Amino acid sequence: MAVKDSVTEQQIKDAAKKLFFKEGRFKATTQEIADAAGVNRTLVNYYFRSRDVLFDLVLKEAKESMTDRLKSSAGEENIPFRVRIERFIDVALEHSFTYPYMDVYLVSRMNDDVNHQNDVLANIKKNDDLKKFLKMVEEEMNRGTIEKMPPIQFLLNMMSLLIYPVIVQPLFKKILQYSDRQYQQMLTERKAIILKMLMK
Amino acid sequence: MAVKDSVTEQQIKDAAKKLFFKEGRFKATTQEIADAAGVNRTLVNYYFRSRDVLFDLVLKEAKESMTDRLKSSAGEENIPFRVRIERFIDVALEHSFTYPYMDVYLVSRMNDDVNHQNDVLANIKKNDDLKKFLKMVEEEMNRGTIEKMPPIQFLLNMMSLLIYPVIVQPLFKKILQYSDRQYQQMLTERKAIILKMLMK
DNA sequence: TTATTGTTTGACATTATTGTTAAACAAAAG
DNA sequence: CTTTTGTTTAACAATAATGTCAAACAATAA
Structure with a gap:
């Protein structure tokens, strides 16, 4: 052996x-x-x-990485909502520096999979952390610290503001003539901006 | 003939x-x-x-469609900034209903192209409409109707809030168990939400 | 030492897809 | 009517990538 x-x-x-x-x-x-x-x-x-088995395995791990990130914000500890959001932003930014292409890989492959009826997406729905997070968002709205809206819209806003700039990095770097370093700097600057937009 | x-x-x-x-x-x-x-x-x-010529042609038209959409918001007419943004949101939403996969196609292909040194991205930088738009954003910040920040961040926020939910449509539809109709409905609801987040 | 087991390699088969070419075809121009 | 031009088709060639297989190999166990 x-x-x-x-x-x-x-x-x-x-x-x-x-x-x-x-x-x-x-x-x-x-x-x-x-x-x-x-x-x-x-x-x-x-x-x-086969190639596909390897690719699906890697995709699965990317998917898990994504839900793990959400978990870091919906986790058990009794911390203020604002800190949760800050933590989520930190984790997401850090992640995007290490794996700048993971998110765009995810959305590309998800798309393929929907067409190819792979079941990589199959077990996503049983996501308790998502429900937990949405519940916290709703409570926070009642508390008045964030704007009232369907909680899912808050999640979409948060994800959008964080992840879209990462996804379009290749495009925007070219448009703005930014270096890797400059783009990262700009992403880092977003933390305060995103917080201000999400919280009242 | x-x-x-x-x-x-x-x-x-x-x-x-x-x-x-x-x-x-x-x-x-x-x-x-x-x-x-x-x-x-x-x-x-x-x-x-060749196949690639056709694909690049289609990509080019998608790219033009994107810059056209930006133009609809940066256009010449002397209209209030808020109306410009509303118009941009309307155009973007309408577009996403007709071509739900164009944005994700763009980001996927842009990514490939950066690796393959195609020059589909080459002529994007000479985009006067972008500069014009950013200038208007800056003026509006001085006027105090939108939060002060680097203008490019405002653009990123707007694009993020609008386009990310379209890009992740296949994923989120599965997670939320939404029908096409329901997801479209949710996207439409976002107009008011996005406006509120962007403008003071 | 020699079996045994799991690992690595190169040669080959298979498959899928693209690109080429020459011939058939259709319609108008001469 | 026949020539010309542009279009369409089927057969074929080329390419590129994946997958299989048997043989070689390495290391430990018997």
Whole structure:
């Protein structure tokens, strides 16, 4: 038995994630992924059976990463709502610096999946954290610290303000002639702006 | 000479647009496009030389459609800023009902292009309407009707609040168990909400 | 040492899709 | 009527990527 155990398997998955989420190379072939992992191409088939299985696995982990981020804002502790939102913004920004292309990968693939009846989306609905968060939002509206509206609209606003600028990063960087550094700086500036827009 | 002139060419382009922007089938093959247009597959090559030429053409038109929408808000007429924003929201919402997948197609393709050094993005920067719009935003901030911030952040906020919910439509429809009709309804409700968030 | 087990590799088969070409076709012009 | 021009078609070639398989390999267990 080799010492490596399943190091190779992890290397392949990590290489795929790096290509997708850090470099935005969504059309990477198995050959390119194998090269990035420094292994033979057929090992992708050996460990994951098929390209699609690997891709769906990576997509699943991206999806989980997203719900985890929401969890960080809806978590159990008894902290003020404003702090929750701040925490969510911090987590989301930090995440977008590490994986600038994950969100756009998600929306692209979700779209494909709806057409291809994959069930990657299937188990999303049973999301208790979402319900919990929406309930907190409603309470906060009754308390008067945020504008009254259907709670789902508050969630949409928050996600929009945070994630859209990350998704359109390639486009806007070109339009504004910003460097990576400058764009990140601008995203960071958004924390205060977003907070002001969300809270009264 | 055939009576049809270049009807076929238009049929193919329209079929591609329909598949991409209305149905979200971004991975459509030339065969599928030809089928949707009701013509022989090789006519795609006859009229457009290659698949990529057709795809880039369609992308270019989508890009123009986007800048046109911005123009509708930065246009010459001397109308109040608030009305401009209202008009932009109306145009954007209407557009999203007709072509629900155009925005996500844009961000997906932009991303590919950055990696593939296509120059579809090349001529975007010379966008006078953008500058004009940002200038108006700045004036409005001095007038005190909108919160002070770097004007580009105002633009980002507006685009985010409008377009993100359209981009994540497939995902959110699933999560919320909404029908097309319900989701559209929710998007329409956003007009008042977005206006309130953008203007003091 | 030699089985055994899991891993890695290269050669090959398969598949899917695009692009090319020459011939058939249709309609108007000469 | 036949020539010309542009359009359409089917057959074929080229390409690129995935997936399979048997053999080679490495390391431990027997």
